[in-house]
Amino acid sequence: MKDKIRLALIAGGRSGEREVSLAGAEGVEKNLDPGRYEVRRYDPATDLAGIVADRGWIDVAFILLHGPFGEDGTMQGFLDMLDIPYQGAGVLGSAMAMDKEIAKAVYRNAGLPTPEWMMVEAGIAAVDGIVRRLGLPLVVKPVGQGSSLGMSIVTEAGGLAAAVGLAFEHGPRVMLERFIAGREITVGVLGNAQPRALPLVEIIPGEGFDFFDYRAKYTPGASREVCPAEIDPVIAEKAREMGIAAHRALKLRGYSRTDMMVAVDGSINIIETNTIPGMTPTSLFPQAADAAGIDFSSLLDRLIGLALDGRRGQKRVSK
Numbered sequence: 001m002k003d004k005i006r007l008a009l010i011a012g013g014r015s016g017e018r019e020v021s022l023a024g025a026e027g028v029e030k031n032l033d034p035g036r037y038e039v040r041r042y043d044p045a046t047d048l049a050g051i052v053a054d055r056g057w058i059d060v061a062f063i064l065l066h067g068p069f070g071e072d073g074t075m076q077g078f079l080d081m082l083d084i085p086y087q088g089a090g091v092l093g094s095a096m097a098m099d100k101e102i103a104k105a106v107y108r109n110a111g112l113p114t115p116e117w118m119m120v121e122a123g124i125a126a127v128d129g130i131v132r133r134l135g136l137p138l139v140v141k142p143v144g145q146g147s148s149l150g151m152s153i154v155t156e157a158g159g160l161a162a163a164v165g166l167a168f169e170h171g172p173r174v175m176l177e178r179f180i181a182g183r184e185i186t187v188g189v190l191g192n193a194q195p196r197a198l199p200l201v202e203i204i205p206g207e208g209f210d211f212f213d214y215r216a217k218y219t220p221g222a223s224r225e226v227c228p229a230e231i232d233p234v235i236a237e238k239a240r241e242m243g244i245a246a247h248r249a250l251k252l253r254g255y256s257r258t259d260m261m262v263a264v265d266g267s268i269n270i271i272e273t274n275t276i277p278g279m280t281p282t283s284l285f286p287q288a289a290d291a292a293g294i295d296f297s298s299l300l301d302r303l304i305g306l307a308l309d310g311r312r313g314q315k316r317v318s319k
Contacts, residue, residue: 004038005304008051008061008084010075012043015067016149016170020278025064027280031297037304044075052082060307061086062300064279068144071276072098087307088254089275097250097273100143100175107270110249112242114270115139115178115261120164130176131157137179140164142171153179180261180269185229187243188257188277188288192306195247197240198288202229227287235266246273254306257285 011025012018029039040058042051044065051058061084063075073095079086089097096102107114116134131138140163141151150170152163167174188198204224229236243258250256250273257277261269277285281296289299 004036005308006057006059007032007037007039007304008042008054008058009039009064010042010044010051010061010070011064012045013065013067013070013075014045015065015069015071017066018045021065021070024279024283027296028062028064028300031281032300033297036301044069048078051078051084055082055084058084060084060304062304062307063088063276066276066278067149068098071274072144085307087303089250089252089256093251093253094275097252097256097275098144100141100272101173103250103273106249107246110245112245112249112270113268115180117175117177119143120174120176127157127160130160134176134178139175139177139179140167141175141177142167143173143175144171180263180271182261182263183231184259184261185231185239186257186259186284186288187239188255188285189243189247189252190255190289190294190302192253192309195244197243198285199228199291200231200236200239201225201227201284201288202231203284225284225287227284227291231262232266235262235268239268242268242270246270250275254303255285257288 011021073091076094077091104114137155150167154160154163184203186201189195246258247256258273259271286296
């Protein structure tokens with residue numbers, strides 16, 4: 001009988017998305033085939049030494065961390081030092097995608113449309129100049145957070161200072177971004193050398209939510225998700241092409257999920273790319289995979305296979 005794959009499921013961590021990570025890990029562990037995998041859980045908040053001690057046991061890691069210290073390249077670099085393969089983007093891709101300013105520069109360099117933006121410092125004074133440049137409403141967000149933590153949509157100039165202050169509570173760098181009215185969609189991409197786009201998902205925040213913020217994401221019934229998105233086929237194909245282009249421009253591998261806005265005129269703007277999408281069975285990426293005929297357990301198998309595929313033919317360092 002073939003030996004089971006010894007898998008380190010890494011979840012928890014120290015970011016503001018810790019609870020989301022732990023909840024996702026429960027769903028992942030339940031859907032990993034016990035006949036194929038032997039699973040050990042590790043929480044980076046307390047178990048980094050345990051990962052080091054067990055590196056000779058671990059065949060592959062499944063990182064289910066969101067935000068700083070997990071999705072930004074730090075955990076990826078830690079595992080690279082230990083010669084442990086893992087699903088998803090490496091250090092460079094993770095770091096670029098997590099930094100919203102760098103990601104937008106990469107999109108623009110690749111010819112991909114993204115809303116106009118500017119960076120601000122605490123105690124901003126030139127509100128009139130900001131409004132003239134970006135208009136109202138505008139989006140205020142910390143550069144290095146996920147799940148819309150610290151993000152606001154400002155509709156009046158008088159609310160800008162408070163929104164910037166909130167964003168600075170979640171990180172040292174804050175971005176102001178031109179608001180794009182329209183329909184929010186997300187494009188999942190799956191694969192290594194030949195990535196393919198999954199069916200689109202449209203995200204429709206419920207009443208009482210101005211956008212798909214943290215509460216809208218994680219409060220049951222707060223938002224509606226339509227998959228496949230009911231959108232013009234020409235626009236849908238363009239969005240899929242843009243999702244793959246963003247994935248490649250950011251030097252990603254394995255999988256990603258790129259969020260976009262489709263304006264009334266049909267134009268598409270990329271907002272950001274997630275390198276470790278949510279992984280409960282009802283999260284956006286698993287929904288898109290399911291619409292493509294890949295159930296949740298098979299999706300996990302695919303991601304783990306892609307992680308191991310990246311190491312085939314490479315000599316592992318002796319542990």
